[in-house]
Structures are given as C-alpha cells and as structure tokens.
Amino acid sequence: MASNCLRTAYLSVIDRKAIVRQFNPVRNASNLVTPMQVGNGNFAFGTDVTGLQTFIPYAIMSSWGWKNDSLPPGQIPSEYHGVNWTTHGREVAYDMPDPNLPALSQWMIANPNRMNLGAVGLLWKGAGVTEDDLDGKRQEIDLWSGAMKSTMTYHEAEIEVQTSVHPSDDTVGIIITSDLIGQGEHGIFLDFPYHNGLSKFEAPLVGIWNATSNHTTSLSQGKNIATINHTLDGASYFTTLTWPGKTNVSVSRDSPEAHRYSVWPSTKGNKIEFSVTFTPQPVRQALDAKTVMAESSRWWHQFWSMNGFVDVITGSSDPRAWEMQRRIIVSQYNLMVNEAGKNPPQESGLTNNGWYGKFHMEMFFWHMSHWALWGKWDILNRALPTYARHPIFFAELDYRAHLTNETLQKWNANVTSTADFMADYSWWNTSTGVYDLGPPLYPVSENTPLNSTMNTAFELVYWHWGFEAARTWLMRQGQTPPDSWGHVADNLAPLPQYNGTYVIYEGIGDMWSVQEYKMDHPELVVDMTIMQQTTDTVWAEWNITDCWGWDFPMLAMNAARLGNPSKAVDWLLDELLTFDDAGMPTGGVKVPTPYWPGAGGFLYAIAFMAAGWDGAPNVSARGFPQDGSWVVNWEGLSPAI
CATH class of the missing domain: 1.50.10.10 (Glycosyltransferase)
Known part of the structure; x- marks a missing residue:
C-alpha cells in the first residue's frame, strides 16, 4: 500500500527512525577494501575501525581538493587540438589521445587529479601499536545522526572515539574519551601524502606516503589553534586543528623530512575534543567539535524526516525484504556522504579515485537522478543546472x-x-x-x-x-x-x-x-x-x-515495465549486485569498489517500482509482486518519466 506523496516530516506515517537505525553499519575490525565514512556530499572522511585513519590511511576528500601535475617538458595545453576523424566526408576534431603528442594527451587525461587531503589517527606513547593490540573493537555509524562511534580497549584502558562531519563545512569533529589521556599516553597525529596522476585507479587507498621530498608542509600555531599548510606541485591547502580553550596541547613535527605531526594534550581529564578543518585558504577560527556534532545530528535528522521514504520490511513475507531495506537505507546515507556535492561525482564518489578522480558526463543520470524521485531537490540543486548532464x-x-x-x-x-x-x-x-x-x-x-x-x-x-x-x-x-x-x-x-x-x-x-x-x-x-x-x-x-552496477537496476526497471515484477525484484537482489557491510556497492570485474552508480541506480529503480512511471497501471507499487509477498509503504516519492 502507499500513503499519499507527503513532503513534510510531521505527516509521516512510517516510523522512519526505527527503520533507519535498524541498519546502522557495525564493524569489529577494519575492512581492507572499504572504509566507514562520515561526510556531507562535498567532503568525506573515511576511517578504519578506530573512527580515524590510525592504521589504514583511508581518504579524506573534498569537492575542491584537486591538483595539476607538472606538464611534459617543453609542452603546453594549447598545443593539443584533438584528433581529426572523417565524419560524413569532412574532418572533425575529437577529444581523443593524439598519437603525435602522447605525453601531452596523457597529461590532459590525468589532470587535474583529486587529492587525499591527509590522515588523522590515534597516537600512543611508546612502542608502535597495531590494530591487533586493541581488544573489544566495535564501530557503529548512527545513520539517523550521521555520527560514528568507535570503542576499543588497550591494555585494559577503554577508548571511545566519536566522529562527525559538519553538514556544510569541511570540518570533522573528534571527541576522544580515555583514561590514557590524563596519563599523557594518548594523542593524535596528522599526516599528509603526496599525489600525482600516474594511476587511473587509486583504490582502496589514495596518495603516496613515502615520497616526502616531493612536497612541503609548514606549521603555524596560535592560542588553541594550529594550521598546517601543505603544498604539492603548485597546489596548496590548509589544515586547521582547534581544541577547547582550557586544554593545553603540544603540536610538533615528527622530523624535518616527514610530513607527520604529533598532537599531545596535557590535561588531568579523560576527554579531549578536536576539530580538523580543511580549506583551500587559511582560516582564523574554526568550528569546535561539539558544534560540529550538534549540527550534524540536526541535519541528518532532517534528511531522514523529509521527503521520500520506502518501507518494504513492515508486512513483507519475502525473506529478501530485509536485505532490500538495508540497501535502501545505507545507499541513501552513502550517496549523501559521497555524491551530494556542487560538482558531478566520480564513479567512486569521495571514497577513493577512479579515472583520476574525474566524473563521466553520461553517468550523471545514474549518480544523481534518484534525488529527484525521492524529493530531495535541495541536494540535487547543488549541481543543477550548471553541471547538468x-x-x-x-x-x-x-x-x-x-x-x-x-x-x-x-x-x-x-x-x-x-x-x-x-x-x-x-x-x-x-x-x-x-x-x-x-x-x-x-x-x-x-x-x-x-x-x-x-x-x-x-x-x-x-x-x-x-x-x-x-x-x-x-x-x-x-x-x-x-x-x-x-x-x-x-x-x-x-x-x-x-x-x-x-x-x-x-x-x-x-x-x-x-x-x-x-x-x-x-x-x-x-x-x-x-x-x-x-x-x-x-x-x-x-x-x-x-555486468555490474547500474546494469541491474536498468534490467529491473525493464522487467517492471514489461509486467514482470518478480523478475524486477530478482534483478535488484541479483548475486552479482552486492553491497558490503558498510553499504558500498562492489565494482565488479572492471572497476574498483565502491561503484556508486550501482547505488544511485538502485534507489532510482526502487522509486520507479514503488511510485510508478509514465503510463504505469494505476496500482500501488506496481513494480513489486502483487501476490502479498511484498508490502510496500512509501511516501514523498515522485513517479518516474
């Protein structure tokens, strides 16, 4: 059945909060292929099981974090004019690699390329700590508030890390609770990689961490604030670390040759708060961690409460309904984190790099059109109509x-x-x-x-x-x-x-x-x-x-339009269309994981099958089987074209 197409939270007839939180991703160890993420669509912070990049330097990426490599010696972009192909009796220049300018052609393919802005991790005094040294590891993303909580113990000392990203600022808020802090045994580090466009795909990790001589960093400090300026191949950006006024913090570079900085709080308490802001220009002040977390919670509550929602687990007897619902929920969260920015997203969003971090024009549909059917025009309009494909x-x-x-x-x-x-x-x-x-x-x-x-x-x-x-x-x-x-x-x-x-x-x-x-x-x-x-x-x-990714949602919609809803459901749950424990769609045989068009296409197909399409029979949820095995409650969706 379907409720009316509602657009405000207070009229909702579905217990959205209960359904969303039922699918909070949980991990007990780091995944070597995909991170857990918090973010806002223009900025994403990928983490290992500690809620930071302590053991695995998953990417911190943004909409603005690009750089150009040095040009091939003696060549400039204006020398490239395309490659002439004969088209209906005339020569037309197409943007293809010029065999006479191979180095310049490849430079234009690879530039600009998207950077990993750095790493923030937990730091312990003494010998190096590995993930295996931590017991009782548990990490959970509260999807309803966009907040990540990671807990663990080290030598019987409990550690809790809370991580959130501000909804409109490239700032991550971090609150660490541990008795080790008051003992002077616990801090954090910041580290910065080099980057170039030599690799078409950079997954699961982005950046070159051992090329320390190819780039520079410098530290400046003030009261309760430290700023690190990172410069590489002409690109420059700033990382601003702030902490509460009553806390004394020491920030120092590990060595002149490295780009790693150690941050040690001096406090008798068991809690420390940091915010880390990434910007293309320096800032004099930044948001504090508690503000970041409060704003994140407020924004994500609104995200889930407004506009489209689909419930397929309340009343459905098909045992696959749980997995279908999980994909519906985690796909919305992950696409909001990775693919809700001011620019068209790349295939892997803000998780890692594919095709040098660049978007594909034709793929804009699969990445972004689902926002329209789910009524989230405030998100879609970030990129429309300027970047509309x-x-x-x-x-x-x-x-x-x-x-x-x-x-x-x-x-x-x-x-x-x-x-x-x-x-x-x-x-x-x-x-x-x-x-x-x-x-x-x-x-x-x-x-x-x-x-x-x-x-x-x-x-x-x-x-x-x-x-x-x-x-x-x-x-x-x-x-x-x-x-x-x-x-x-x-x-x-x-x-x-x-x-x-x-x-x-x-x-x-x-x-x-x-x-x-x-x-x-x-x-x-x-x-x-x-x-x-x-x-x-x-x-x-x-x-x-x-096949992979959006192939299966397309096949599902084709089946639905031809009157075979059972096959439509089969395609959306096909064994070759997989989503991992964090909800990231696997890339298949040709591209790395995650391949976000699979999630975007999935959400478009769900709305298509629930709310219908032009010329669809006047039956609720016509794209799902009508034999009672699927009970589909939806609100706030628009029919597809």
Missing part, C-alpha cells in the same frame, strides 16, 4: 516537481541549446531518406567499432524523447518549436532490428552469436512485442557475469 531529462523532472514559469526559465537555455545540437548532429542521409546518428558513435556498451557504429538503439530512442520533451517545453511557454526539431524527429532512422529483436546498432547483424557484443552494459530498447522478445533474448543470452 542529460539536461532535457533533468529539466523535465524539475518541472514536474515545480510547475512554475521560474522552472521553465531556469532551464530554457539548456533545453533549447541541447535540442539545437541534437538537430545539428543528426546527419541527413540522401540515399535512405532518414537522419543518421554517427558514425563515429560510441554507444552505451562501449565495445563496438566507433568509426563504423551508427544508429544505435538507445540513442535513437533518446533522440526521439528529447525532441518531444524540448518541443513540449517551448509550447508550455506559448512558443513555437523550430521546424528543424520536428523534421529530424519525424525522420530519424528506424531502430535497428535483427530476426525480431532490437540490436545495438544498424548493420551489426546477428549480434547474439558474437560474445563480445553480449558483454558490458546492455542498452537495448520500443515496439513492446519486439521489446519483449529482445528482453527474453537478453535474459537468455547476455553474459550477465560481465
């Missing part, structure tokens, strides 16, 4: 949620310029009397010969939809759409077919007999009879073991 699609989502002239005006330039490009890109084929897309063309599957690939199924359907949406957009404003849009839309090449099924692109022939075409992301699309036959063939023939 799929602009017509996001504009339409925005208008459906906000039916105002202001929305139409906000997106108008994005929509019309995109449709103009679509019309210009389409090539009139005088021989066939249709508009072709490509070549060259690189489809979703990314495994076809791009210089001969043309009229791909997905892109043709997307072109049709984009033109129709753009024309409707202008008509809402009383404007007449350009004739060129309609002419192209009405005369696009037909969707490619072979033996009663859709295929990836025109001229591919019997793709079902060629293994390499049945791998990676399936992109097939819409005669419903042909679509059903195509879907049946995909399920029977596709190499699903080569």
Whole structure:
C-alpha cells in the first residue's frame, strides 16, 4: 500500500527512525577494501575501525581538493587540438589521445587529479601499536545522526572515539574519551601524502606516503589553534586543528623530512575534543567539535524526516525484504556522504579515485537522478543546472516537481541549446531518406567499432524523447518549436532490428552469436512485442557475469515495465549486485569498489517500482509482486518519466 506523496516530516506515517537505525553499519575490525565514512556530499572522511585513519590511511576528500601535475617538458595545453576523424566526408576534431603528442594527451587525461587531503589517527606513547593490540573493537555509524562511534580497549584502558562531519563545512569533529589521556599516553597525529596522476585507479587507498621530498608542509600555531599548510606541485591547502580553550596541547613535527605531526594534550581529564578543518585558504577560527556534532545530528535528522521514504520490511513475507531495506537505507546515507556535492561525482564518489578522480558526463543520470524521485531537490540543486548532464531529462523532472514559469526559465537555455545540437548532429542521409546518428558513435556498451557504429538503439530512442520533451517545453511557454526539431524527429532512422529483436546498432547483424557484443552494459530498447522478445533474448543470452552496477537496476526497471515484477525484484537482489557491510556497492570485474552508480541506480529503480512511471497501471507499487509477498509503504516519492 502507499500513503499519499507527503513532503513534510510531521505527516509521516512510517516510523522512519526505527527503520533507519535498524541498519546502522557495525564493524569489529577494519575492512581492507572499504572504509566507514562520515561526510556531507562535498567532503568525506573515511576511517578504519578506530573512527580515524590510525592504521589504514583511508581518504579524506573534498569537492575542491584537486591538483595539476607538472606538464611534459617543453609542452603546453594549447598545443593539443584533438584528433581529426572523417565524419560524413569532412574532418572533425575529437577529444581523443593524439598519437603525435602522447605525453601531452596523457597529461590532459590525468589532470587535474583529486587529492587525499591527509590522515588523522590515534597516537600512543611508546612502542608502535597495531590494530591487533586493541581488544573489544566495535564501530557503529548512527545513520539517523550521521555520527560514528568507535570503542576499543588497550591494555585494559577503554577508548571511545566519536566522529562527525559538519553538514556544510569541511570540518570533522573528534571527541576522544580515555583514561590514557590524563596519563599523557594518548594523542593524535596528522599526516599528509603526496599525489600525482600516474594511476587511473587509486583504490582502496589514495596518495603516496613515502615520497616526502616531493612536497612541503609548514606549521603555524596560535592560542588553541594550529594550521598546517601543505603544498604539492603548485597546489596548496590548509589544515586547521582547534581544541577547547582550557586544554593545553603540544603540536610538533615528527622530523624535518616527514610530513607527520604529533598532537599531545596535557590535561588531568579523560576527554579531549578536536576539530580538523580543511580549506583551500587559511582560516582564523574554526568550528569546535561539539558544534560540529550538534549540527550534524540536526541535519541528518532532517534528511531522514523529509521527503521520500520506502518501507518494504513492515508486512513483507519475502525473506529478501530485509536485505532490500538495508540497501535502501545505507545507499541513501552513502550517496549523501559521497555524491551530494556542487560538482558531478566520480564513479567512486569521495571514497577513493577512479579515472583520476574525474566524473563521466553520461553517468550523471545514474549518480544523481534518484534525488529527484525521492524529493530531495535541495541536494540535487547543488549541481543543477550548471553541471547538468542529460539536461532535457533533468529539466523535465524539475518541472514536474515545480510547475512554475521560474522552472521553465531556469532551464530554457539548456533545453533549447541541447535540442539545437541534437538537430545539428543528426546527419541527413540522401540515399535512405532518414537522419543518421554517427558514425563515429560510441554507444552505451562501449565495445563496438566507433568509426563504423551508427544508429544505435538507445540513442535513437533518446533522440526521439528529447525532441518531444524540448518541443513540449517551448509550447508550455506559448512558443513555437523550430521546424528543424520536428523534421529530424519525424525522420530519424528506424531502430535497428535483427530476426525480431532490437540490436545495438544498424548493420551489426546477428549480434547474439558474437560474445563480445553480449558483454558490458546492455542498452537495448520500443515496439513492446519486439521489446519483449529482445528482453527474453537478453535474459537468455547476455553474459550477465560481465555486468555490474547500474546494469541491474536498468534490467529491473525493464522487467517492471514489461509486467514482470518478480523478475524486477530478482534483478535488484541479483548475486552479482552486492553491497558490503558498510553499504558500498562492489565494482565488479572492471572497476574498483565502491561503484556508486550501482547505488544511485538502485534507489532510482526502487522509486520507479514503488511510485510508478509514465503510463504505469494505476496500482500501488506496481513494480513489486502483487501476490502479498511484498508490502510496500512509501511516501514523498515522485513517479518516474
């Protein structure tokens, strides 16, 4: 059943707090692949089992923490002009590696690259302490408040570390409680790595910790504040450490050659509070730890209380409902930490680096569109419309949620310029009397010969939809759409077919007999009879073991639209779509963990299956089985397009 689409906390009929806290991630040892994180979407703090980076230097990453490597000797970016490919009888420059400028081409691929801002860890006097020396380790994230608590004992002394990140400031608040503090035996350290763009993937760890001569740090101190300036390859940023006024703290560099600083409190008590702030410019004062934690708790309470929520465990008899609910909850938390910033997120968010820390334009949909269906426009608008990819699609989502002239005006330039490009890109084929897309063309599957690939199924359907949406957009404003849009839309090449099924692109022939075409992301699309036959063939023939991430949510939505909700649920819980104990989706065979498009696609599919889609039957939670095995309560969601 479904409640009305509510948008305020006080009308909620679901006990959200109880459901959310039921899925608090808990660890009793550090995970060697993924951290536990706290963060705010623009800044994330990854930790080992101590709640800091004591034993494993998981990344501290931000939206602004980028650097450029040194250019190849004697070369400058303006020397690069792209690579000319023959396109319909003319030469067109494409942004591909230039074989005549290999070093400069690679520099442009790898720069700028995203930095790990440093490490903050527990420090003990005396001999080196390892994780194995700690007993009774337990770490838990209270999802409702965004707070992490880590407890352990060392030589029978109990230690508690509380860790939170401010909702709008790149500040982590840390409160350490231990009798060792009053004995002068307990402190913290700060350390800073070098970084370069030589590695396409940096996972699970980011940064080079032993290249100490390649960068510099310097320390300045004041009353209850210490600032470390870190400079590497022309990039510079500041780490500001603060503590309460009545506490005496010593901050010193371990050695002139190292970039590690030891912080020792001098107090008779058993508690010490620190805040650590990372900024591109120096700050004179920073937030204290208690303020950080209070603001974090307030903000996360609001995050969970407002807008979309889905409950699949209250009343469901399918034993998989618990895992489905866990994924729903932990995915929302992790995507808020990693993928709610002012810039488009990279595939691994703020956890580690993939593709040098850069985003993929086409993947913006899988990373961000779920925020729209879950009603969290305040988060999505951090990156919209400035960084909107799929602009017509996001504009339409925005208008459906906000039916105002202001929305139409906000997106108008994005929509019309995109449709103009679509019309210009389409090539009139005088021989066939249709508009072709490509070549060259690189489809979703990314495994076809791009210089001969043309009229791909997905892109043709997307072109049709984009033109129709753009024309409707202008008509809402009383404007007449350009004739060129309609002419192209009405005369696009037909969707490619072979033996009663859709295929990836025109001229591919019997793709079902060629293994390499049945791998990676399936992109097939819409005669419903042909679509059903195509879907049946995909399920029977596709190499699903080569799929990962958003492939499974896409397959689930396809199954739901074709009236097979049981298969839709199966796809969302497929054994190849896995989420670890912290809720991080595994990367599969080709990319490191986490691969956040898997979580973003999962949440989009959940909203799709619960709230419906354009043309869906008027039945609640139509994308879930209707036999009573799944009871789906939802509120605050919007239907999908």
